[in-house]
Amino acid sequence: xxxxxxxxxxxxxTGYLHIGGARTALFAWLYARHTGGQFILRIEDTDRKRYxxxxxxxxxxxxxxxxxxxxEGPDVGGPxxxxxxxxxxxxxxxxxxxxxxxxxxxxxxxTSEELAEMRAEQQAKKQKIGYDRRCRWLTPEERAAxxxxxxxxxxxLAVPLKGSVSFEDIIRGIVTFDNKELQDAVLLKAxxxxxxxxxxxxxxxxMAITHVIRGEEWISSAPLHVHLYRAFGWxxxxxxxxxxxxxxxxxxxxxxxxxxxxxxxxxxxxxxxYPELGYLPEAMxxxxxxxxxxxxxxxxxxxxxxxxxxxxxKDINPAPARFPAEKLDWMNGVYIRMLSxxxxxxxxxxxxxxxxDIPQEELARDERLKVLIPAIQERLKRLTDATPLVDYLxxxxxDLGDPMSLVPRKTTPEQxxxxxxxIIDVLEDVSDWEEETLERTLRALAEARxxxxxxxxxxxxxxxxxxxxxxxxxPILVALGKxxxxxxxxxxxxxxxxxxxxx
RNA sequence: GCCCCCAUCGUCUAGAGGACUAGGAUGUCAGCCUUUCAAGCUGAAGACAGGGGUUCGAAUCCCCUUGGGGGCGCCA
Numbered sequence: 001x002x003x004x005x006x007x008x009x010x011x012x013x014t015g016y017l018h019i020g021g022a023r024t025a026l027f028a029w030l031y032a033r034h035t036g037g038q039f040i041l042r043i044e045d046t047d048r049k050r051y052x053x054x055x056x057x058x059x060x061x062x063x064x065x066x067x068x069x070x071x072e073g074p075d076v077g078g079p080x081x082x083x084x085x086x087x088x089x090x091x092x093x094x095x096x097x098x099x100x101x102x103x104x105x106x107x108x109x110x111t112s113e114e115l116a117e118m119r120a121e122q123q124a125k126k127q128k129i130g131y132d133r134r135c136r137w138l139t140p141e142e143r144a145a146x147x148x149x150x151x152x153x154x155x156x157l158a159v160p161l162k163g164s165v166s167f168e169d170i171i172r173g174i175v176t177f178d179n180k181e182l183q184d185a186v187l188l189k190a191x192x193x194x195x196x197x198x199x200x201x202x203x204x205x206x207m208a209i210t211h212v213i214r215g216e217e218w219i220s221s222a223p224l225h226v227h228l229y230r231a232f233g234w235x236x237x238x239x240x241x242x243x244x245x246x247x248x249x250x251x252x253x254x255x256x257x258x259x260x261x262x263x264x265x266x267x268x269x270x271x272x273x274y275p276e277l278g279y280l281p282e283a284m285x286x287x288x289x290x291x292x293x294x295x296x297x298x299x300x301x302x303x304x305x306x307x308x309x310x311x312x313x314k315d316i317n318p319a320p321a322r323f324p325a326e327k328l329d330w331m332n333g334v335y336i337r338m339l340s341x342x343x344x345x346x347x348x349x350x351x352x353x354x355x356x357d358i359p360q361e362e363l364a365r366d367e368r369l370k371v372l373i374p375a376i377q378e379r380l381k382r383l384t385d386a387t388p389l390v391d392y393l394x395x396x397x398x399d400l401g402d403p404m405s406l407v408p409r410k411t412t413p414e415q416x417x418x419x420x421x422x423i424i425d426v427l428e429d430v431s432d433w434e435e436e437t438l439e440r441t442l443r444a445l446a447e448a449r450x451x452x453x454x455x456x457x458x459x460x461x462x463x464x465x466x467x468x469x470x471x472x473x474x475p476i477l478v479a480l481g482k483x484x485x486x487x488x489x490x491x492x493x494x495x496x497x498x499x500x501x502x503x
Numbered sequence: 504g505c506c507c508c509c510a511u512c513g514u515c516u517a518g519a520g521g522a523c524u525a526g527g528a529u530g531u532c533a534g535c536c537u538u539u540c541a542a543g544c545u546g547a548a549g550a551c552a553g554g555g556g557u558u559c560g561a562a563u564c565c566c567c568u569u570g571g572g573g574g575c576g577c578c579a
Contacts, residue, residue, distance in 0.1 A: 012579045047578055112577070119576095128505065129575065154577050172508070181506050181575085189577040196579050220507055220574040243509080244572065253572070290515065290528090297517035298527045317516075318508075320572050324515045327529045337542075378542040389540095442538095457538035469540045 004037035005210045009063070009070075010200070012044045013055035017062045017271045019323065020215065020245040020254050023288045027242055028213040029068045030289065030311040040207060041073030043084045044200070046193045062271040065281050066288075067304060072207075080207040085199050092194035095202050095232070096155045096187050104231035105187055107153040108135035109146040130183050131156070155188040157197070157224060165223040170211075170240040170313045177223040185224050197221060201228040209237055211313070216241040216320075217253075240313045243292050244320045254323060267325045278351060278382030279328070283335035287328045292317050301334055333381040345373050348386050355387040356394055368393050368479040375471035392465040393479060398488055399466050403499040406492055408458040413500050420459055420493040422449065424486060433482045435474040463492035 009025040011017060017025075032039035041063070043056060060075065072078025082088055099105035108131075110118075115131070122129050136158060138146070147153075159182040166176040187198040194202070204212055219241045229236050244253035254269050268277065274284055285304060294317075295302050295310050302310075336344065352369075353360045363369060369390060376389045392398055400406070407416045426445050430437060446456040457473050464476055464485060477485050 010579095014579065044579065050578065108577090110577095115577085126504070131576095152577095156577095169508095175507070177507070183575070186577050191577080193577085195577070200579095215573090216508065217573055217579090223507095241508085246572075287515095292515090294516050294527090296527090300516095300528050319510060320508090321516085322514065324529070327515060330529060333542085376541095379540065381541095439538095446538095452538090454538050461539065467539090471540080473538060 002035045003210075005032055005035040006038045006040065006208055007032045007211050007213055008040040008042050008204070008207065008209050009068075010042040010044045010203075010214075011059050012047065013059065014047055014050040014052055016052075016055055017059045018254060018269045019271055019288065022062065022066060022271045023245060023291060024213065024215055024242050025063060025068060026066065026285065026288050027240075027293070027311075027313070027316065028211075029070075030308055031211060031213065031313055032071075033308045034311045037210070038071040039068070040078070040080075040209070041070040041075075041083065042203060042207070043074055044196065045084060045086045046195065046199055048191070048193065058272050065275055066271070067281055067285055085194070085203065088199075088203070089192060089194075091206070092188060092198055092202055093192060096194070096198060099157070099187070099228075099231060100155060102231070103158065104227075105155050105157050106136050106138075107143065108156045108184075108186070109138075109143075109151045109153045110135060111151075133184050136184060152190040154186045154190050156184040157187055157227065159184055159224070159227060165226050167222060167226050167236065167239055169219070169222075170238055171243075171316045171318050172241065175219065175222070177220075179223075182223055182227075185221070187228075197224050197228065201225050201232070201234075204237055205229070205232070205234050211238045211240060213240045213242065213313070216244055240316070242316060243318055245291060246320050246322045253320070267323065278384035279332050280335045280347075280383070283328070283332040286335070287331050290327075291321050291324070292319075301331070329381045336380045336383070337378055339377070341370075341373050341377070344377055345370060348373070348383055351383045352387060352390070355384070356391060358394060366393075368481075371479040372471060372475050375475040379471060388467070389471055392467070392470075392476075398464070400462065400492060400495060401466060403492070403495040405468070406459045406462045406496050408455045411455050413496060416459055417493065417496055417500065419449070419451065419456060420463070420489060420496065423456065423460060424489050424493065427482070427486060427489070430482070433478060435478055438474050438477050459492070460489065463489045 007028040009028050011021060011025075029039045031037075041060075045051060045056075056074075063070075070076065072080060072083060074083040077083075085092075096105060100107065110131075118132060119129055121127075122132075135156070160179045162179060164176055164178045165182075166174055168174050185197050186195050188194055200212075203209075222239060222241070226236065246253055268274065275281070282303070286302060286307075289307050289311075290300070293311070293315060295307065339347070346364075349360050349363045352358065352363055372390055372393070376386055379389060380386055404413065406420070407413050411419070422445055423442070426441055427438075430441055442456055442460075443453060445451075446453050460477075461470055461473055462468070464473075464480060470476060480488070
């Protein structure tokens with residue numbers, strides 16, 4: 001077996017968790033669990049300008065909803081804390097000072113304005129864009145002068161000028177960069193906060209992270225991190241840069257804005273939107289794990305434990321993938337169908353309560369709803385699909401719309417009146433109001449009159465629900481009960497009669 | 504512009520030189536089932552980006568081209 005790995009997910013509370021980030025977290029979690037190691041949650045809140053107050057809460061909520069748990073983190077603690085970078089400032093400052101003392105980094109006194117000017121000039125002259133290292137070569141006297149001016153400074157990494165860096169990425173193999181392509185990146189900002197580059201290296205080392213798993217947008221700064229590890233004299237962790245998830249159009253990776261599919265529909269990108277839309281967490285987990293990774297050559301539906309058992313970083317497909325939205329809807333439907341009737345009932349309640357504005361407790365003890373659940377189960381792709389399939393249970397007055405909609409195909413309005421009268425007639429005599437009896441009775445009626453089943457069922461469906469598309473009829477009749485069913489049928493009959501008279 | 508990464512059905516993927524007539528899933532289409540809609544079942548169409556090598560043999564290895572993605576911030 002593999003040695004236990006320590007992996008982490010390190011979101012920044014500058015926004016909510018999007019599905020790409022969630023998938024990366026999922027992979028990191030799977031690997032930790034696969035190896036019997038630990039999964040750590042760390043908050044990278046070193047950007048004070050873009051901080052979003054409720055982001056952290058939402059992120060944690062989302063991860064928990066997905067079923068990810070962490071062994072160490074800001075809310076659960078752990079031996080390597082604190083797990084929030086803003087609470088670790090002195091560590092970064094010490095590390096940065098150490099680097100300066102030992103010649104691996106230097107103070108840079110340039111202002112943002114000076115840097116912007118420099119970039120503009122580079123652009124105008126079509127030169128390579130990047131910091132020109134002007135402060136790297138300052139003499140001690142010049143430095144003293146700058147500091148005497150009262151200038152603030154940042155600390156920049158002194159990247160080796162020659163040679164190259166290589167590191168092994170588990171997903172992609174060996175990746176090499178020429179040192180001359182690298183920037184003297186800022187490590188410590190003027191406000192005393194570290195940048196990502198410093199913080200990630202210091203923390204990953206301090207927290208004994210064995211596998212750095214992160215999105216592929218980090219691949220180009222990985223060589224910087226390698227130089228930092230070397231400067232500190234620390235062992236390198238293993239790296240795995242996960243492929244991006246692209247928009248359905250294939251144009252660019254997903255970002256904070258909702259996705260537009262080529263056919264114009266919109267797909268939400270934030271994880272927290274999925275529960276609201278009626279997706280099951282276990283379906284989302286299964287679905288997300290299948291972008292960039294697969295269990296084998298034929299299994300699509302599998303649970304967490306199975307995924308854990310089979311998962312390996314080296315099996316991740318390095319190619320970026322588009323978000324296969326249609327597959328999620330299919331898979332969610334599969335998971336809904338796997339639920340027991342009781343469980344589905346339980347999970348449906350919050351959605352119905354929200355959409356129909358009925359208290360949850362009332363829905364929980366509603367027997368009519370229970371009758372209908374088996375009938376709607378295979379009709380749901382999302383939990384929110386249930387509302388239009390049951391809403392006619394909860395209204396006193398079904399809106400029939402155009403009475404002509406009561407009339408089935410290949411049937412005249414006059415015939416429909418007769419059919420409805422016959423239906424009411426036979427149903428009045430049914431004492432045993434059960435699905436089987438009702439079905440037998442109504443089919444017999446159709447046969448006796450030489451009608452197709454649809455010609456009898458369709459007016460009933462319309463009369464009871466006001467809809468053309470509904471779950472099967474007999475559960476609906478049972479759920480509604482004899483009195484209400486007959487009441488709605490009579491009302492429909494009167495309405496149709498009235499319409500015919502006018503015609 | 505420069506650097507890095509990537510390239511199998513529309514889409515998500517299997518494939519680590521011969522087991523490939525390239526497998527699965529989704530989506531699409533057709534049929535069956537059928538009280539509407541679903542679900543289910545059966546079937547169909549559908550891919551190795553292009554060009555050079557290496558090899559007895561290449562979807563698999565190498566090179567080039569093309570295409571896509573990412574990065575080049577006192578943001579992560």
